Amino acid sequence: MGIDARPAVAGLAPVGAGPARHPALVAGVVLLVALAAIVGLIAGSRLAAGPRYPTDASVDAGFARDMGTHHAQAVQMSALVRDRTDDPAVRQLALDIELTQQHQHGQMYAWLEQWGLRQSSSQPVMAWMADHTDHATTAQAGMPGMATPAELARLADAEGRDAERLFLQLMIPHHEAGVDMAEYAANRAEEDVVRRLAVTVVNAQTAELTVLRDLLQERGGPLE
Structure with a gap:
């Protein structure tokens, strides 16, 4: 067998060699x-x-717990006044508050379950807002805007126009505190769902505050 004497073409491998x-x-x-x-x-x-979830001491967890407690009392007061007056405007507002805040409370409860956190915590009440000047002492004083047991008992004993006026005057500071809490969470929470709900709370309760104040003024103002 002879030797292939053909010149190699530039850029091509010799015959029998692997690909270049x-x-x-x-x-x-x-x-x-x-x-x-x-x-x-x-x-x-x-x-x-x-997935990374909020920690026990986070704004998200604190808001879910404390706003859940806040909502629960609003639901309680709304149910009380609906059983104690026939006024359609007050009854409708109370029903709106009851249904809305009951639903939102359920959402916050579900978040804590999803995050693997307890519904209650060793964290002081409102500790997640400790740097907020309006709530610097809240951990010692209690949750802002909440009706006292004595005020709730008074509402439970009231009837008709007295029940309406007492409900409205208790719900106004309750909503004012709720708006403050929600604004803080809307600006500082980590989770998108928490921030979105917080903005919803701010918008809804700010609008309801106007209605609450108007209804109270129409009925003679705060009950002494």
């Missing part, structure tokens, strides 16, 4: 493989770690 590999192409493939491996490792570690 450009050094830059080989390096590029190696780099892509390495990058894919790194991305895979990062994604795998994130999946293994699971």
Whole structure:
């Protein structure tokens, strides 16, 4: 068998040799493989770690707990006054507050369950707003805007116009405090769902405050 004496064409491998590999192409493939491996490792570690949820001391958790308690009392007062007056305007407003805040309370309860946190905490009441000047002493004084047990008992004993006036005058500071709490959470919470609900609370309760004040003035103002 003779030796192939044909000259080699530039850029082509000799007959019988493997396909030509450009050094830059080989390096590029190696780099892509390495990058894919790194991305895979990062994604795998994130999946293994699971989603990141708010901590027990976070604004999100504090808002969910304390606003849940706040809402629960609003629901209680609304149910009380609906059983003690026939006034359609007061009854309708009370029903709106009761249904809206009951639903929102359920949302906040579900968040804490999803985050793996208890519904109650060793954190002081309103500790998540400790740097807020209006609530600097709230952890000692209690939750802002809440009716006292004596005031709730008085509402439970009232009837007709007296029940309406007492409900309205108790709900006004209750809503004012709720708006303040929700504004704080809207600006500082980590979770989008928390911020969105907080904005909803601000808008709804700000609008309801106008109605509460008008209804109270129409009925003779606060009950002495």
